[in-house]
Structures are given as structure tokens and as C-alpha cells.
Amino acid sequence: MTYKMLVSDLDETFLNDDGTIHEENVQTVKRAVAQGFKFVPNTGRSFESVQKMLKQLDLYDQVGEYVISFNGSAIVENKNNQIIATQDMPFTMAKQIFKAGLIDASVDVHIYTLNKLFIYNISDSDKQYLATRGVAYVALKTTDLSFLNMQQPIMKVIFEHPDIQVRHKIHDAVVASVGIDQVEVTYSSDRYVEFNLKGVDKGSASLLLGEKLGITKDEIMAIGDNNNDLKMIKAAGLGISVANGINVVKEAADIVTKRTNNEGAIAEVLNQFVLIGEQ
Template sequence: MYKLIACDLDETLIDDDAHVCQRNIDAIKAATKLGVKFVPATGRGYRAIEKTLAEIGLKDKANEYVISFNGGCITENKDNRIMKFQGLDFAKADELYRLGLKCNVCIHVYTKDMVYVYNADEDEIKYLKLRHVYKIIDEPNLDFLKGQDIAKVLYGSTDMPYLEKIASEISNTTKDLDVSYSSNRYLEFNHQGVNKGEGLLWLADKLGIKPEETMALGDNFNDLSMIEAAGLGVGVANVNPKMKDDCDYITKADNNQGGVGEAIEKFVLEK
């Protein structure tokens, strides 16, 4: 039996309106009653997913956990207790920010409690409002964040080929980082070795759970590390087509139809 389920949020667990559908809620609650740990694994921070935790009945619960910032932070839900944090050093974050200023992208800079956003258009603001606690900035550098922990930096654009071009052009700068894509609009930069797969394995080990007793669900490339690390890797129906061969199972339902619930029903509840 799978004892730990690590699940991406955006475009996987939550629907396009940033809510959890009833099929997913019912399946998660049934699994947790069996003692299964349901662990959101997100690129966002803990503060930004409290609404989702409340919807699935896990907000502020002891012995329940979240993998956030793509594995950069692992917390216990009760009182948001940080168990592990590994972010970017300031110099690297500032370098990435300055490079982003030269590109036609939106930039997000994540601290533990806030997302600082540069150059966001109306579409980006609409997306942010559903998912983040954020502040709009127009700064030439990140000097205003000196002394604070910076979890990650990302570039945003709905032109994915353009983001891929940028990634190639700055590859020498990012060769010592963990680089991934998410939500079909973001190019993400984390500390080297920080990814959802490592976060999943670290937490499972802490809880005495074997890798083969874990399941991971996702839709995009920042989920690939945990899909590959887990005992069972599941893509929802709207998974990036380039990842399908890396998944052990693809659900029939997408993120709006309860794909997560479908997987839990099949592999945990055995309906």
C-alpha cells in the first residue's frame, strides 16, 4: 500500500479557478483516514497554499506536511514548522534578477512569506491573484532583500520557446542550479539539488516510509523529479506530452475533472 502521496497543486490538484474539486477532496479524506500522508508538493510557498490545505482538511494539522518552493522548504502544517530550508544565496539570486531585467519576461523572487514580482501584465496579475501573496516591484537589483532568505527566482512568459531560448543563453550562469519549467509559463531556478523528488525522498525517510511506498502526481517538468523518484509516478490527463513516457500511469481525468481523485481511488482505495 502507498503510504505517502506527493501531489503538485497548480494544473494537477487544483482546477483552473484554483479550487479543489469534490472528487479530489473525497479521495484525499478517504486516504488520510487510512493513515496515508497526503503531501502537497508545490513551487509556491506554504503561506500561498493555506486555502488549498483548508479545502482538503489539512490546514494547521500536526503530523501532516508540505513540500514547497520545489523542494526548497519542507514544513509540518501545524504552525508552519520549518523542518528543512535550502534557498539561493543572495549573489546568485541578484544575478538572475539582473539578467531577467534584460529579457522580456516577468520575474518572481520568492522569500519565505512573499513573492516579489517585476513586469507583470494583466494576465499574470490574474494568475497571481488566485495563487499568491505578492508585491509588485520596479527595482534595479535585489539590494532591498539583503539579509533575507530567498527561496527561488523564476522568469515568466506564456511563450515557452522564448523561455527555452533564455535558458540556453544563460546556461553557464545556471549550470550550478536546479532548473525546471512549470505551469507552461515559468522557467524556475532553485539551489542545486533542490527539486520535488529530493524533497519527497527526504520526507519519506524522515517518516520511515520506503521510496516504493510513495506515489507522486504532477503535470509539468518541475514535477518530473518526484514522478521518477516515487514508487508510482502519475501524470494527470493534462500532463505535458513530453513527460508521458516518464509516467507509470496517466489518468483519464484532468485537473478540472479530478485526476488526483481518480489515481487515489485506483491505487490507494482500490475502487
């Protein structure tokens, strides 16, 4: 099989734990792209937050190169950050999720619009994590979200807490409020529980981009490490887990890399399936 595109999660997959990029990943991505291969970051974060990374990969402001953001809520062409497709969340739903998931004062909440990230009650650990990834945000001082009605579209709402049991309680509270048939729920980075509009996920966005580019499912590879990567890995022709992936991701994947994210796992994949025979 000739693969034409790799959709890749970023945090704990393509990026090192400290938010930097393994140099071997940088070089193999550049060589693959030079051959016409598509390397598409597929992230829960905004496309604005990955511009520095795109510059390192020579993908910044390039025609015919893409980023999938917000767990699949937006597909963006890198040239002028042109929006190709969005699947946003109704303002009323975002307010309902925010209210239900804010179960106590230890929880912080991220609200992603297309161009801004708003965070209420941000924790010190979350500040540090976002700083390592160069993520800009606007701090909210109030739970009154009426101003967001002018900030449409809203891409997703997520909650941060280090305790998985608290994240489960947030999940249950939101689902009880809005209904499981209304939202896609995923977990990521061992700190977030994320809510998108039902039907929006990294996998469906990957297939949609492939369709727009004339690339079939069988020609797409997908790689990730965590719960929000599952549908992407299952949707692709070849689903891959990094060596540091959680067990459920490893079980769902067709293959598991020998390398972790800190060891250049993407370079391993590209060398094995794309840059075959290259010296």
C-alpha cells in the same frame, strides 16, 4: 504494494484550471488521510499560498501533515507552519540570475523568500493567474535587490513569459551567466521558467520527507503534469501523470490517469491505489 504517501503537484494537477478543487478530490483526500495516509502538496509555490486549500482538506494547522514548497526548497509541517528543512539560494546567485534572465521589458521576475514573494514588472496575465490561486506578492519598482540581503533565505527565482521561445532565451542567458552546474532549471504552467539551487527539486524533497517519516521510496506515489514534476515522478515508487500532462511527463510516468485535472484525477488515483474496496 501498500502506498503510504502521495506527493502531488497543485496547478494543472490537483487544482482545476480556475484554481478551485474538484469536490471528488476533496472527499477522497479526506477519506485517505482519515486512514493514516499522507497527502502532501508538492508545489512550486510558497506554503503560505496554500493555506486556504489546506483548510478545505482539513489539513490546516495539523500535526504530522506536510507541504513541500518552492520546487523542493522547503518542507513544512502544517502545524504552525514549522519549517522541517530548507535548501536556499545564496543572495549573490539570486542577483546574478535576476540580472541575466531579465532579457527585455516583456519579462517579469518572481523572487521567493521563505515568507514573501517579490515580483518585478508583473504582467497583466500573470496578475490574473496569481489572483485565481490567491497568491499574495510585493510589487518591486526597482532592479536594485540590495534590500533582499535582509530577506534571506531566498528559495528560488523564476521568470514569466507566454512565449516558450522567450523562456528558452531566458534559460540560456541564466545558464551562461551562472553555469548549468549551479542551478536546477524547470518549466511550469506553460508560462514560467524556474531556477533553484542545484540539487533542489521536488523528487529529492519527497524522498527526504519520506525518510523523516519512515516511508520508503517504494511506498511513495507522485503525480504531476509538467517539467518541474519530472524528478518527483521519477523518484517515486509509482510515478503518475495526469491525462493533461505534457508528453515528456507522460513518457516518464509509470501510469497516466484517465482523468484530467479538471475531472478529479487525484480522486481516480486514491480510489485505485488507497481506498480499494471502500464503499
